[in-house]
Amino acid sequence: MINKAGVLGAGQMGSGIAHVLAQQGIEVVLFDIAEAQLGKAVAGIEKNLERQAKKGQLESAAIPAIMGRIRTTQAMEDLADCDMAIEAVTEKEALKLEIFRKLDGIVKAGAILASNTSSIPITRIAAVTGRPDKVIGMHFMNPVPVMQLVEVIRGLATSDETFAATTALVARLGKETAVSADYPGFIVNRILIPMINEAAFALFEGIATVEDIDKGMKLGTNQPMGPLTLADFIGLDTCLAIMNVLHEGFKDSKYRPCPLLVKMVEAGYLGRKTGRGFYTY
Numbered sequence: 001m002i003n004k005a006g007v008l009g010a011g012q013m014g015s016g017i018a019h020v021l022a023q024q025g026i027e028v029v030l031f032d033i034a035e036a037q038l039g040k041a042v043a044g045i046e047k048n049l050e051r052q053a054k055k056g057q058l059e060s061a062a063i064p065a066i067m068g069r070i071r072t073t074q075a076m077e078d079l080a081d082c083d084m085a086i087e088a089v090t091e092k093e094a095l096k097l098e099i100f101r102k103l104d105g106i107v108k109a110g111a112i113l114a115s116n117t118s119s120i121p122i123t124r125i126a127a128v129t130g131r132p133d134k135v136i137g138m139h140f141m142n143p144v145p146v147m148q149l150v151e152v153i154r155g156l157a158t159s160d161e162t163f164a165a166t167t168a169l170v171a172r173l174g175k176e177t178a179v180s181a182d183y184p185g186f187i188v189n190r191i192l193i194p195m196i197n198e199a200a201f202a203l204f205e206g207i208a209t210v211e212d213i214d215k216g217m218k219l220g221t222n223q224p225m226g227p228l229t230l231a232d233f234i235g236l237d238t239c240l241a242i243m244n245v246l247h248e249g250f251k252d253s254k255y256r257p258c259p260l261l262v263k264m265v266e267a268g269y270l271g272r273k274t275g276r277g278f279y280t281y
């Protein structure tokens with residue numbers, strides 16, 4: 001049973017993970033190197049809880065107790081007595097390996113060490129620790145309090161016990177598990193990002209306009225939005241980075257990034273965040 005969890009990284013994902021854990025009665029120690037990020041995370045979580053209360057999804061009287069379960073720290077040592085640690089720091093392999101090496105020496109024996117990485121092999125992360133059987137991938141979707149799915153990724157050495165405890169936690173958070181083996185893109189990005197890349201190829205090759213590609217997929221396959229609209233939301237730089245992970249990971253030309261996608265990223269047309277992507281905002 002997980003009563004106390006550490007969350008490493010208080011960015012977009014880490015703050016969402018801390019939010020859903022605390023809401024289910026779990027004590028959270030939220031760790032980041034940047035003090036400003038910790039303050040921003042706490043304020044953001046409170047605002048999101050208030051929004052949930054306004055929508056009737058939560059009693060507003062419950063908010064102080066939920067917030068009271070979240071403690072922030074800039075010292076990793078404060079995670080020592082956690083039953084589980086979930087890492088959500090910046091997506092850089094060297095950084096994650098360093099964090100797991102250190103975490104392994106701090107968090108009590110027997111505790112599970114999970115990573116929210118989108119692209120770094122769990123098996124590689126596990127190998128720098130002395131407890132590879134206790135290391136697992138927990139890939140939450142953004143925004144965490146809203147999205148139903150968590151991809152759970154088993155590294156080569158992940159034990160059945162670790163897997164069972166992790167999926168039990170996902171269920172306790174009111175979310176669903178999709179189980180993936182430890183290969184590039186896991187399930188969702190493996191299928192979603194090549195679809196977006198193919199939509200970029202359709203545009204690049206003059207098959208159809210931006211609007212008709214999106215209309216075709218939205219109305220023709222019942223998706224809530226077309227692939228190019230979605231790419232603008234995700235960020236074209238993120239889409240390209242994931243295509244590169246698939247291309248390099250599988251060494252298969254079917255994952256080659258569309259030249260138009262590459263060119264748009266070079267131009268700084270990254271989607272909504274820069275005001276211009278496949279659409280202009």
Ligand SMILES: NC(=O)c1ccc[n+]([C@@H]2O[C@H](COP(=O)([O-])OP(=O)(O)OC[C@H]3O[C@@H](n4cnc5c(N)ncnc54)[C@H](O)[C@@H]3O)[C@@H](O)[C@H]2O)c1
Nearest residue numbers: 009010011012013032033034037088089090091117118142
């Ligand atoms: N954003 C998404 O849609 C999404 C979805 C699923 C998974 N992920 C994954 O989640 C992870 C975090 O992504 P994010 O979007 O929350 O990033 P973010 O940039 O919002 O947050 C990263 C946080 O890590 C902190 N950090 C950096 N170095 C640190 C260190 N040495 N020690 C402690 N904290 C440190 C930063 O201060 C920052 O607060 C990444 O691995 C990413 O691939 C992101």
